Amino acid sequence: MPARSISGSEQQTLFEYCLTGATNEHFQGWDFPWDLAYLSAGMVTTTEQRKQLYETLDRMASPREKADPDGWISQFHRERAAEIKLTVIERLDDEKAHLAFLEEHVMLPQFRERLARFHLEHANLSEARRLCEEWLNDNKTHHRTYGGTFLAILLDIAQIEKKPDEIARLAEGMFLA
Numbered sequence: 001m002p003a004r005s006i007s008g009s010e011q012q013t014l015f016e017y018c019l020t021g022a023t024n025e026h027f028q029g030w031d032f033p034w035d036l037a038y039l040s041a042g043m044v045t046t047t048e049q050r051k052q053l054y055e056t057l058d059r060m061a062s063p064r065e066k067a068d069p070d071g072w073i074s075q076f077h078r079e080r081a082a083e084i085k086l087t088v089i090e091r092l093d094d095e096k097a098h099l100a101f102l103e104e105h106v107m108l109p110q111f112r113e114r115l116a117r118f119h120l121e122h123a124n125l126s127e128a129r130r131l132c133e134e135w136l137n138d139n140k141t142h143h144r145t146y147g148g149t150f151l152a153i154l155l156d157i158a159q160i161e162k163k164p165d166e167i168a169r170l171a172e173g174m175f176l177a
Contacts, residue, residue: 017038019037022040023056025156037081041087044088053084082105102118107133112135154170
């Protein structure tokens, strides 16, 4: 049964249980806390609940930053927290808030990709191109997985603009990546 179909007080109790479980010391190191946080995100209906969820997510991501502030584990947890926040924004807010959140988190590759795709969908090709090229230039040796992703977006742009030389160059780059 979906959480939204239970009564308000029961839903609030379940929401609080999920948030408490998400920060429970015994569950740390597993995906379970993130699953609980994600479940609670689906129940957010008020500003206070959103605040509680966001504070919990920030706490869940911050301990890893202290131990490994620039490492991939910390980035992974920042991305998880931001992904869950984004589900709330997509459900409750407008496109302007969605765009602002993506821009605020552009340093995370998944969010840069989403932002580039957002601009591509809204025919802002120059901004989509800038986001992709900037990432590719700054990350030549790291995050190879995303390299193909950003090349694919650039290929889409080249196809829209009907630039055959660029299409061939990007297709080759994707193949080599």
